[in-house]
Structures are given as structure tokens and as C-alpha cells.
Amino acid sequence: xxxxxxxxxxxxxxxxxxxxxxxxxxxxxxxxxxxxxxxxxxxxxxxxxxxxxxxxxxxxxxxxxxxxxxxxxxxxxxxxxxxxxxxxxxxxxxxxxxxxxxxxxxxxxxxxxxxxxxxxxxxxxxxxxxxxxxxxxxxxxxxxxxxxxxxxxxxxxxxxxxxxxxxxxxxxxxxxxxxxxxxxxxxxxxxxxxxxxxxxxxxxxxxxxxxxxxxxxxxxxxxxx
Numbered sequence: 001x002x003x004x005x006x007x008x009x010x011x012x013x014x015x016x017x018x019x020x021x022x023x024x025x026x027x028x029x030x031x032x033x034x035x036x037x038x039x040x041x042x043x044x045x046x047x048x049x050x051x052x053x054x055x056x057x058x059x060x061x062x063x064x065x066x067x068x069x070x071x072x073x074x075x076x077x078x079x080x081x082x083x084x085x086x087x088x089x090x091x092x093x094x095x096x097x098x099x100x101x102x103x104x105x106x107x108x109x110x111x112x113x114x115x116x117x118x119x120x121x122x123x124x125x126x127x128x129x130x131x132x133x134x135x136x137x138x139x140x141x142x143x144x145x146x147x148x149x150x151x152x153x154x155x156x157x158x159x160x161x162x163x164x165x166x167x168x169x170x171x172x173x174x175x176x177x178x179x180x181x182x183x184x185x186x187x188x189x190x191x192x193x194x195x196x197x198x199x200x201x202x203x204x205x206x207x208x209x210x211x212x213x214x215x216x217x218x219x220x221x222x223x224x225x
Contacts (some may be wrong), residue, residue, distance in 0.1 A: 005103050007170045008080060008156070008157050008160035008187060008190075008218070009157060009162050009218065009222050010157060010161060011074075011150075011153055011154045011157040012125070012157060012158065014074075015050065016049070016050055016051065016053055017050070017053055017074060018052065018074075018118070019073045019074050019075040019077060019078055020052060020054070020073045020079040020133075020136070021075075021077060021133070022116075022119070023050075023052055023115045023116060023117050023136070024116050025116065025117050025120050025134070026116040026117060026118045026120075026137075027116075028061065028214075030062045034208070039196075040138065044078075049113075049114075050113070050114060050115075051113050051115075052073070052111070052112045052115035052136065053073070053074065053109055053110070053111050053112075053150055053153075054071030054073045054074075054079065054081070054109065054110050054150060055071060055072045055107055055109055055110075055150050055151075056069050056070075056071055056073055056100065056105050056106055056107060056108050056109075057069075057070045057071060057072050058070040058106075058112060059104070059106075059136055059168075060080065063147075065085060066082050066083070066084070067081030067082070067083045067085070067100065067140075068080055068081065068085075068176075069081050069100060071110055072150070073150070074150055074154075079133065079136065080135040080136070081110055081112065081135065081136045081137075081138065082135055082137045082138075083138060083139070083140045083141075083143065084138065084139050084140065085139075085140055086139065086140070086141065087101070088125035100143070100145060105145065107134075107143070107148070107149050108145055108146065108147050108148070108149075108196070109146040109148060109149060109150055109153060109219055110143060110144070110145060111143065111145070111221050112138050112142070112143060113142065113144075115136045115138065116209065117133070117134035117135070117136065117138070118134055118136070118137050119132055119134040119135055119137055120133065120134035121134075126169060128141065129155075132134065133204055144217075144220075144221035144222075145217070145221075146202065146214060146217040147214055147217060148214045148217060152214075153214070153218075156211065156215075160190075167182055167192045167197050168192065169182060169192055169193055169194045169202075170191045170193060170202035170204065170206050170208060171193055171194065171197065171198025171200070171201040171202040172190065172194060172198050172201075173198060173202075174194060182194055183195070183199070185199075185208070185212065186206060187212045187213075187216060188212045188213075188214075188216040188219065189215075189216075189219065190215040190216075190219060191208060191215065
């Protein structure tokens, strides 16, 4: 799951980060991910370069073999993500001991590259049969997890992208060409500082204490050049 970008991903881009309803429907013969994750060299290409992101709202796991979470997408719509466990993967326990940590992960953002909707059924007015919006089925190993909500990450995205990829001190706001040599945060490797004083200011006053883990997770999930 790599975007390979040297700047913060643009989470405001609806084509790259669509809502659940904009994701394509799983084609016949590949329902719930048939053929995924079996060493197919075309798998990454088949998924597509888009990502469904949603904040975990509820743990709806009924079976330890199919951990299920209700998420909220970028438009506030609710949808379900069902995880498929491989050999040696354990989803037992649900709640706090579930595959994604259950209650400890409420509000965290789940990332699924190339998500497709399975189990979709159109409403039949003639028979009165109700439609189904479907769900997303994905291997546990293909899920990215970022410790913040979709809304917070979009706000961070807009703020960090204002620097246009330039190295700017988070403490004083000076660029590398103005402040001389700069040091990168060793935790997330995504923000820069002129020195110790600016690092302390950035950690406390500028809120990096609450964002360092988020930035580190973004780098791990989407990759950096």
C-alpha cells in the first residue's frame, strides 16, 4: 500500500480518496476478494491507485474468523469492513482484543487500497425487496491503520500541504534557506526544526506531541520517497 509521495497525501482529493458509495462493485467470480493475496503479480495493479478511508465507529464482530467493523467515510456515511484472516492470524476476542484492537481503536482511520463493494443488491420496487449497500472485504494484512479520524487527517493534510514539500521549521516557521541547517523529527521523519528550542515549542505549543504518531503512521501506510 504505497503512494510514494514526498509530501502529505491530499486527503481532500475525492478521486484518490473516494467515499464508500463511489467505490466499484466487486465483479462476479471475485466476490469478497477471491484470488486476492495469493501471490498474483497483478494484484497491486488490480486494486487501483485509490484508497477508501474511514473512521472506526463500532466493532460488530460476530465470528473470530471474520472480524467486522462499522466505519464512517469522508461524507459521514456508514459502511462495514470485514477482515479475512490468513494462516496464523488471530481475530479472536472481538472488543479490545479484536483484530484491530476493538475499543482501543474507535475513531482510528482504516485504509483499504482499491476497496470494492461486495454483497451489493439493488432495490426491487416490484417485489418490495430492499437493496443492500454491501460491505468491503479485505485481508487483515492489507489494512492500514492511522491513529486519528478522517476529519482530523484532512485538516492536517491541508495544513502540511501548504508548505508544498519545503522543509519548514515547525517551531518558528522559517524555511531551510532562512534558518540554516535543520533537523528532522526522529519519530515521524515528517517535520523539521531549527534546533532544540524550536523542537520543544513544536512539541508543545504547535501540537506535534499529538500528531507525531499520526504522521509516522501516514508514512508507513502510504510511503515516502
